[in-house]
Amino acid sequence: MAQTATASPLLHRDIKTDYLSGAAPLRPFYQYPLRDTPFEQVITDKAFPLARREALYQALKDQYQGYALSPALTQNLEKLREEGTYTLTTGHQLGLMGGPLFTTYKVMSTIWLAEHLQEAYPDRHFEPVFWIHTEDHDFEEINHYYTAFGQKHTYRGTFQSATGLHILEDSIREIIPSHWPDELKACWEPGQTLAQAYRRFYHALMNQYGLVILDDSNTLH
Secondary structure, eight states: OOOOOOOOSSSSSOHHHHHHHTOGGGGGGSSSOSSSOOHHHHHHHOOOOHHHHHHHHHHHHHHTTTOOOOHHHHHHHHHTTSTTEEEEEEEEEOOGGGSSHHHHHHHHHHHHHHHHHHHHOTTSEEEEEEEEEOOOOOHHHHSEEEEGGGEEEEOOOOOOSOGGGOBOOGGGGGGSOTTSOHHHHGGGOTTSBHHHHHHHHHHHHHGGGTOEEEESOTTOO
């Protein structure tokens, strides 16, 4: 006798809604609840060996050669070597002029959370990290950006390998927003790699808040 298909146990048959609501059937797929995160438990779980801390510290020191560091960022880099330091990490692939606006919101939210946890747990140190994916090869996805009401601005450069390795061409100047301050415009000058430009842009925006930017490949900084 044929069996009758049973209904999905998900409460709303909408995975996004069930995730946001903390529905029980989805809980096996992620470690901590989205709401009311038990940060004390997270902190306990996130042991990080000193050897790995030192490797991360040295990689970041190399990547930050030539950068002017704010006191907050200098402190965060040095604190990475200490056992009582915890990182909160967000990430995104490279994009022109900083990429989609939600990327900036992700970075700002991570900075805010680090500040919130620092207040809640003053005996520990928390710092925001922005992991940038420099080896992405989806050129068509990142060779343009939009401004108000669907105005598309396309970069006419030619991509041949990982986007992070691409050397910005003179045509990049055509799409740099004219109303930007000179400090941000300078981040996108031709002759540097897209990885360098993207990193310098977010460094210029978030350096004062101590944001640590990590290139996912030590060969692309």
